[in-house]
Structures are given as structure tokens and as C-alpha cells.
Amino acid sequence: MTITEHPLVRSYLSAVTRETAGLSPERRNELLADLEEHIAVALAAEPATSDDQVRTVLARLGDPRTIAATALGEEPPAPQTSQSRTFAIVGLLAATGLLTAFAPPLGIALIGAIWWLWTAPQWRNRDKAIGTAAALVPLLFLVAQWVIPAGTPGLGLGALFIPLTLAVLAFPVAAGVYLLRSAQRPS
Structure with a gap:
């Protein structure tokens, strides 16, 4: 199992995906790829043998809502359709x-x-x-x-x-x- 397949990492990335629904698909995919890379690098430098260690790495990245708010502040929201x-x-x-x-x-x-x-x-x-x-x-x-x-x-x-x-x-x-x-x- 790769580190991005870890249940806590998948849950974290899913939360970021939900929170960034207002971003364009390209920008959202770019953000998720960057997060996956950061998670992989952080967990490679500090091998996570338990769920608590994975939670610690994810906590250092930040709350999904905070990440989404920052990303949404950089880009106007995608057009909403009626x-x-x-x-x-x-x-x-x-x-x-x-x-x-x-x-x-x-x-x-x-x-x-x-x-x-x-x-x-x-x-x-x-x-x-x-x-x-x-x-x-x-x-x-x-x-x-x-x-x-x-x-x-x-x-x-x-x-x-x-x-x-x-x-x-x-x-x-x-x-x-x-x-x-x-x-x-x-x-």
C-alpha cells in the first residue's frame, strides 16, 4: 500500500476535494497533486508506523478548510450553473x-x-x-x-x-x- 492509499490520507484528501469544490477542476487537481507530494515527502522523511504519526503529518499540513480558503482566495470561484x-x-x-x-x-x-x-x-x-x-x-x-x-x-x-x-x-x-x-x- 502506498502512503496516499492510507485511509487517513484518503480521508484528508477527500475533505480537501469537498472543500475546494468552488475551484476550477484544473486548479483543484493541481492542489491535490501538490498535497499528495508533500504528504509523501513528509512521511518518507519521517516514516509513519502508526496512525498517530500520519495524523501528525497531516496536522502539520493544515486543516482542509484552511487550505481550501487559501486556494479559493487565490482564484475566483468557478461559475455556478443554475x-x-x-x-x-x-x-x-x-x-x-x-x-x-x-x-x-x-x-x-x-x-x-x-x-x-x-x-x-x-x-x-x-x-x-x-x-x-x-x-x-x-x-x-x-x-x-x-x-x-x-x-x-x-x-x-x-x-x-x-x-x-x-x-x-x-x-x-x-x-x-x-x-x-x-x-x-x-x-
């Missing part, structure tokens, strides 16, 4: 498929939904790209129906039109579910 804003963005993206298909003038909401998605801090760029692509599928399908006449040999959808349309309209809804799940993942 759960209602998350639901509004996802709902608007999911509704854009229906709006585009059945009320094209209201499909302009698609532009707003995509802009709002890209300005939201709770998703990674990969998640935003997936949401954008899925929201654009109904619009592209609608444009394809105007461009490719139904009577074109080999390109008409015939009996597949309704099931395919329903599947296309489900893309933004599926992307909404994906975005909700990814917003709930810890960063």
Missing part, C-alpha cells in the same frame, strides 16, 4: 425539432437554443457539439425534403417517411437527455 437554466436550455433544444418541422417561423428558436447552449459553462465542448448536431438534424431533414422531390426515382421515402420523420424528431430529445446526464456528471 439547474433551471440547464432545464430551460435542454427543453428548448428538445423542442426545436418540433418547432422546425411544424412551425418553421418558430424554428428561429433553434438559433437561440444553440447560442444559449454554447454560452453555458456546465458542458464540455464535445457535449455542446453533440447537442448542436442533434438539434440541426430536423432542420437538415426538412431542407432535404424540399430539395429532393418525393417523385425522384430511388430517392422517395414512401412508406418510410413517417417513421423516419419521427426518428429525426427524436434526435433533439435524445440529445436533451444526453445533455442532462452530462450536466450532472462531476467535472
Whole structure:
């Protein structure tokens, strides 16, 4: 067992992680790596054979709240995301498929939904790209129906039109579910 796997050290680092939730993920990971290094060096210089010796080394490092307060004082807090804003963005993206298909003038909401998605801090760029692509599928399908006449040999959808349309309209809804799940993942 390495020293960072010691239950007291894991507990200490978990406490620091909880207390530094307001830090950016990069800064928090950097702080935790520095603490692990300090703990390893201190325990290597002074071999800890008992839990009391490990507690002594951890006490010298400082209270997790004090460490967090110091780190938070050095960096502005990470942007907080509103759960209602998350639901509004996802709902608007999911509704854009229906709006585009059945009320094209209201499909302009698609532009707003995509802009709002890209300005939201709770998703990674990969998640935003997936949401954008899925929201654009109904619009592209609608444009394809105007461009490719139904009577074109080999390109008409015939009996597949309704099931395919329903599947296309489900893309933004599926992307909404994906975005909700990814917003709930810890960063």
C-alpha cells in the first residue's frame, strides 16, 4: 500500500476535494497533486508506523478548510450553473425539432437554443457539439425534403417517411437527455 492509499490520507484528501469544490477542476487537481507530494515527502522523511504519526503529518499540513480558503482566495470561484437554466436550455433544444418541422417561423428558436447552449459553462465542448448536431438534424431533414422531390426515382421515402420523420424528431430529445446526464456528471 502506498502512503496516499492510507485511509487517513484518503480521508484528508477527500475533505480537501469537498472543500475546494468552488475551484476550477484544473486548479483543484493541481492542489491535490501538490498535497499528495508533500504528504509523501513528509512521511518518507519521517516514516509513519502508526496512525498517530500520519495524523501528525497531516496536522502539520493544515486543516482542509484552511487550505481550501487559501486556494479559493487565490482564484475566483468557478461559475455556478443554475439547474433551471440547464432545464430551460435542454427543453428548448428538445423542442426545436418540433418547432422546425411544424412551425418553421418558430424554428428561429433553434438559433437561440444553440447560442444559449454554447454560452453555458456546465458542458464540455464535445457535449455542446453533440447537442448542436442533434438539434440541426430536423432542420437538415426538412431542407432535404424540399430539395429532393418525393417523385425522384430511388430517392422517395414512401412508406418510410413517417417513421423516419419521427426518428429525426427524436434526435433533439435524445440529445436533451444526453445533455442532462452530462450536466450532472462531476467535472
